[in-house]
Amino acid sequence: MxxxxxxxxxxxxxxxxxxxxxxxxxxxxxxxxxxxxxxxxxxxxDFIIDAIKERTEHEIFGYSFRPDSYYQAIIDWMKRRHKWDIQKEWISFSPGVVAGLTFAIETFSKPNDEVVVQPPVYFPFFDSVKGTKRKMIENPLRIKNDRYTFDFKDLESKISEKTRLLLLCNPQNPGGMVWTKEELEKLTSFCLEHKIMIISDEIHSDLIYSGHKHIPLASISEEVANNCVVLMAPSKTFNIAGFSSSLVIIPKKTNLVRYERAIGVGHLHMGNIFGTIALETAYSFGxxxxxxxxxxxxxxxxxxxxxxxxxxxxxxxxxxxxxxxxxxxxxxxxxxxxxxxxxxxxxxxxxxxxxxxxxxxxxxxxxxxxxxxxxxxxxxxxxxxxxxx
The missing domain is CATH 3.90.1150.10 (Aspartate Aminotransferase, domain 1)
Known part of the structure; x- marks a missing residue:
């Protein structure tokens, strides 16, 4: 070793x-x-650096696609690390988690619709909501037993028939919470009842300390999977943010088609050669x-x-x-x-x-x-x- x-x-x-x-x-x-x-x-x-160096030995860097081995590496990683069985047909792309979040907001809501954000939270969430001309509904987290927790009473009081989305930071940034299954089940039940779709930023999902377990939101149930978008990336985990390669997991086919149509308009679905190699290598050998x-x-x-x-x-x-x-x-x-x-x-x-x-x-x-x-x-x-x- x-x-x-x-x-x-x-x-x-x-x-x-x-x-x-x-x-x-x-x-x-x-x-x-x-x-x-x-x-x-x-x-x-080193294994990522070596894979990049090997590819640079072929001195043409034209258009490329993501091979089957890329998707299999993601599928195997999710199974190994999170006990989550996913399918190739669920996986899409984004040049970054924030970009994917913004595309999802634009895809699954309309201007002036309400989007729930739970501060204190990763501040680009605010920019994504305001920049897409949605109305931000703040549902601040509460500190209980020295960690953050959801405030459902406050959430209930603030939503309306125009509330379309909730942006979830899972694990939470900046507090470092790993939301428990019980917490997530309560939140997803609330959102299903009120027809609120959840966009789940899970970029820190591999950086989990002993005694805790990350629960991918879409793994909770089929009903939840059909009502969410999961955003992940190896960028934080393996220090490769500069390659601008993230993955978007959308189990419901009609939702995936809508998302891919949105990202395709800007021709941002292709990614780049080295981002593809880095992601596949990280998940294969990391x-x-x-x-x-x-x-x-x-x-x-x-x-x-x-x-x-x-x-x-x-x-x-x-x-x-x-x-x-x-x-x-x-x-x-x-x-x-x-x-x-x-x-x-x-x-x-x-x-x-x-x-x-x-x-x-x-x-x-x-x-x-x-x-x-x-x-x-x-x-x-x-x-x-x-x-x-």
Missing amino acids: KVYNFDEIISREGTNSLKYDAREKFFGDSNVLPLWVADMDFKTP DEWLSQMLDYLWKNYLFLEEFTKSRLPKVKVMKPEATYLIWMDFREYGMKNEKLMKFTVDNAKVGLNDGGRFGTGGDGWLRINIGCPRSILEKALERLATAFG
């Missing part, structure tokens, strides 16, 4: 990296230590690398948890059940987010995500990315402790 080195520091500066080379634009300071953009500082797995990477991430989280308890006791950390994105509560410092972000950048020289961007419930919170060598995480935390101490 090969042992992977996640402590290796690889400079990303000068590679047009959004996380590193856009620091001055976003933070006004090119010297901040960036733990914000949701990609990792770990080397992309189990052991992922196992080791998740173990490293969990130890990073434990380091963060212990550090904040001893050096940043006013900061409360929401314990993640999934993802390398950790939700940190700075509310005891009494700063609004604009001031909190400015203080963090100016005094700690650390670039984190502004909790306010995640919507209602995000004020006073910051999101940190622990998908990096532990030495980088330690350096960032030391800076934060010095500034806030």
